[in-house]
Amino acid sequence: MERAAADALDASAVPDVFDPRVYAAGVPHERYRLLRDRHPVAWQDEPEIQGWPAGPGFWAVTRHADVVRVLRDHTTYSSCLGATQIRDPDPADLPFLRRTMLNQDPPGHGRLRRLVSRAFTPARVDAFAGRVRERARTLLAAARDGAADGAADLVGAVTDEYALLNLTDLLGVPAADRGLLLEWTVRIIGYQDPEDAPAPRLGPDGKPLNPRSPALLGEMFAYARELAAHKRAHPGDDVMTALALAGLEPAELEMFFFLLTVAGNDTVRSAAPGGLLALARQPDAYRRIADGSAPVATAVEELLRVHPPVLSFRRTAARATELAGQPIAAGDKVVVFHASANHDERVFTDPDRLDPARSPNPHVSFGDGPHVCLGAHFARLQLRTLHEEWRAAMPPPELAGEPRGLVSNFINGITRLPLRVSGPPR
Template sequence: MERAAEAPAPDVFDPRLYARGVPHERYRLLRAHHPVARQAEPEIDGWPAGPGFWAVTRHADVVRVLRDHTAYSSLLGATQIRDPDPADLPFLRRTMLNQDPPGHGRLRRLVSRAFTPARVDAFESRVRARARTLLAAAREGAVDGAADVVTAVTDEYALLNLTDLLGIPPADRGLLLEWTVRIIGYQDPEDAPAPLRDPDGKPLNPRSPALLGEMFAYARELAAHKRERPGEDVMTSLAHAGLDDAELEMFFFLLTVAGNDTVRSAAPGGLLALAGAPDAYRGLAAGEVAVERAVEELLRVHPPVLSFRRTAAVDTVLAGRSIRAGDKVVVFHASANHDERVFTDPGRLDLDRSPNPHVSFGDGPHVCLGAHFARLQLRVLHEEWRATMPAPELAGEPRRLVSNFINGITRLPLRVSGRPG
């Protein structure tokens, strides 16, 4: 009897898929039948075709790739699915995100001294006051009892908390949001309606040096200011850390974009998940579930980052597939967080789930440096929402970012008028 032909692996590359929601059914099919699957990389919206890559979707394989930097390198091809321009690669390798140990460890130790848990925890009172102010303003400015919490609350919340931590003057804070939208939203026609192009008409990668000069000049000026007038902030620590200009610029880039967009994506994503699970929210509102544990589950179901790329440094085998040195290997965090082999009933929002080994902040040497600050902000936001706002309830259609990298919510209309709970 002939075996039935195996169904082809579904596409999880096309950024436009994610505007309709995270493709969990496609991930499920990949985990079940193609845990390490070859994916095409076609031309989309003017962005050139690529050579394709391996999509890694099971939790154990994702963790293995993230932990094994000797086989799966961040340095060789950087960490985005699309190949960078070869001329830009040396520039991209300056950032800690695109390095492997031991060089990565040296830079991480330097910034870790500036990003200590004690310094982060000292900002809690400011973070809480900001959450209260923004939520109150959303209620006061509600139209027909509803507000877009992305524009009214979460964008400002993430941005202002980060700029406080970095020590950026209030007058300059809008620049950070502009830079973040440009860099993160480049695949989205609403966020980036007219991508800048080179003389041949090819879209410029938003991480190319040609588009980051303004940000880097600002980083140098701010560091010089902090050396003359130090404060109790991260940029003061970086300004005195002995970094050269290139290292300082890339740290500023990484902290500005990753530090802002982690909470900017996770905060509305968590509220959207709660709006879809009113019974779960009632337990949280009644104090039956610890907010810290609920935050971990909300991060599991809505990881800020959907995928990260590595490049095979050697010939290797993963889940029975032979991978050649130089191949692109892309881990899908949102799929790993729904792996049935690790999470019981992964499609259910279980705010009391324990254990909860999600990979929303990565794993291995590149585990998110700002995870402690992100968790603090998310915990405080949900505590203040629970205390002052009605149960999350959709008041219109949300809009998701067009991106296969960031799990962004760009519009989230929620009911904000009514009694708490």
């Protein structure tokens, strides 16, 4: 359907891939295809939308090779100059935002990444594998047994809880406080979606405050300081204990907690239902996973390719440059679109086909370059386990209603996913 709509467009026109409302109906792959084919580095306007202020515009980068080039070349395409969201932050907030390693460039970024890497080791992550598996079994069984009509919303019944509880176990957040992390994630990630997010808080000028501004993150930071103090007095084998004992400055610890809470939760919170939705739409692919002809670990990489948890990331040109023949001025915003790069026909054969045995699979769903996702190992563990437990106990994924996508040009979220949960496995 979208291919027909895209083909009806003027081939010389530049499709809009900025408007977050476009993404509620699904990733606009045909718009991306037109950009890759005709406008691989394309100017996008930033009009005011839903009360959020207009911006100066940006360059949309949609081909795989160009996306990788931008992500790897931190000297030309900076994460620090304007931070990493499409929307420009308030200049007064920039020093605050630059405290997190997500919004830093090497060499400062490398120092912080090394510190948190010591806390986020594969060995520490793997120690939680048994708990992750038991949680997947318990949540899936509860969804199956509690479905009066044989169907359940997998987002509400399984994947939100699964991502959140696994993360809080790893961080060492007490059970009584776990709801706070989901509340903060929804506020920060879902702010573009009027259905998913709470009403925006307004500043003195009557305009919505950026949910990543200091004014709206104070509650989270106060909690991070209290939790770190508790971990110093009562250490455990968890990430917050390791960070609390790492000698970080208070502001650095606060920003690590912010980054791990939001990114660590929402990566799996988006990818888990997105993978199940992809399999429901292409049942032949699920049959190959169920019969063992496609290994689950390989299939997870393909599901990440077709449903990356993050749609886009912003950089700022540190100097005048050229990308795919397009001159870019110093100070211009440059936004890479992961979901487009993952469907680039120049890299992936038949990219619209879900091939659970696809190899090699150089998707960029976890980024590339110095900012490649630190939690990728933990995310893969959770996704692999969820699909293994689904295969063992649940029927083939089948839609029982219309899914709903998050209104966001940043996170590829699913807010509702009705699936059949009754019936024999496989």
